[in-house]
Amino acid sequence: MIPQNLVQLKSDRTQALAFVTLCLALLSVSFAPIFIRWSETDLGANGTVFNRLFFFVVFFGTGKLISQRLTPAASTEEALPFTRRQWLLLGSVGVVSITSLVLWAISLEYTTVAKSMLLNNLTPIFTTLGSWLFLRRQFDNKFLIGMAIALAGAIALGLEDLNDASAGSLTGDIYALLSAIFLGTYFLIVEQLRFRFSATTILLWRCIIGSILLLPVVLLVEGQLFPTTTTAWLAAIGLGVISEGLGQRLLAESMDKFSSSFVSLFLLLEPIVSAMLAWAIFLEAISPVTWLGFAVVLSGIYLAQSSQAATQKDLQPASGDGSPTSSVK
Template structure:
């Protein structure tokens, strides 16, 4: 992880990213196209938007080793699997329930970071995560349900959460030695190819969708992907995968509010209370990370 400061404060960038990704589930609910088609065009259009600005990174791409390319491919597969499972979960359960489960991502990230990178968290950071996750449970409490369809949606969301956690952990390793822009572009192209192969194998139509669907594909590429996923990938240069993944805890709040306003999905008092707990826990965690970074910065001059 790069210790230098970003040109824009990290908390502000996190807020922008949270708002952007909160629109993802809304656009998916609005679309009637297969989720594999939504995912493919979302990533394809994002890649096309990025390609004109990729020339400065051609040298870095040529310097990549075979191991780097294999890891990039693995990250792309995990990202495609995440979209396929999580987007599919929205066909069976509500926005609040699906995003609530997705917000458990930091648990998988923290476990994976400890196993792979020996990354430890302070007691206050763990407390912040616990508060936020407790709030997430409140958000989805009234909508988990016991029906077979809801259970299927929940399981798909769990699978998507595991996949995106693996994607972020691989990304943390790669952006330490390559530009985050190049990383995002290659991973998005890889994931789009995975979706294309999946659609070919399953005989899912590539075209013949109304103009409204194409508009949604573009919105999915610009809003939650460019201002969400790309931004979070860029933040991996300045924050750990565990910290970046904490942004997911803000998504259930934003997505649930948008679902209430735009889709008519009702929220209970417990869900509103859970939103407050989520933001409180996120604040505790980020404050803990800031203190840790300041301590590290203060110790650097004495390290030489």
């Protein structure tokens, strides 16, 4: 018999490692709006997203092929047959995520980094609502109150911008809000896929499908597929390797331990890092109201993370074929 205190210690260490992974993912995705700004000095919104997905496939797809060649017995994903529902989810993850990314990239052409991040990170509302409606998940008062507090802080971050919003800014706001809806759906799909597939596999499906869908759009609408300047090249590679390869992949990894609702809620912290980066690089001001909003968001997340609804404990995949699925780490 293993002593109970050792089991608890191992569980605490695993949870702490998962939280560190989530923090690293947050830092990585927070660089995305900065890279997008640099990339869009040479590329259009669709071209920027295409290069983000393309470079992920180049670097991480090659890495996965090499890994499979070196240790062919280590992967069990291909050995297990795909169900109809899994095929549908794998196909949907690319379509839904590419829609969210394109809408977000377009929003950055019309509004500030901080405001776009604010509206885009209203995602927890849509993720939690989707979990409740379609996956029949239950959320206790602690989680819901924490989410409400965090969202209140996030809304406070945008109050100053709302007072002097121009028509162009309003257009950017609409695109960012639509992006949040699709992003919430994406998190729900990834959460279900993580019961069966590795994070890298899910991201490869997302990026390959997204690249294929975007290729004709970029060629017909924008006419430029790849960057022509050094700054745009570095930004595109940064999007693929850092924001997608580290950020999105580690977010998917963290869904082994945290629910999609908590992951999307945790990403409300993203404006903190993005706003600081925008202040350092683009000289966008950070007001006292912004710092107050950050503090409120942190308080809400701290309350929500102590809820059972924040973890994957006792959660099961929503099986559409009546059979359980195994998790591939």
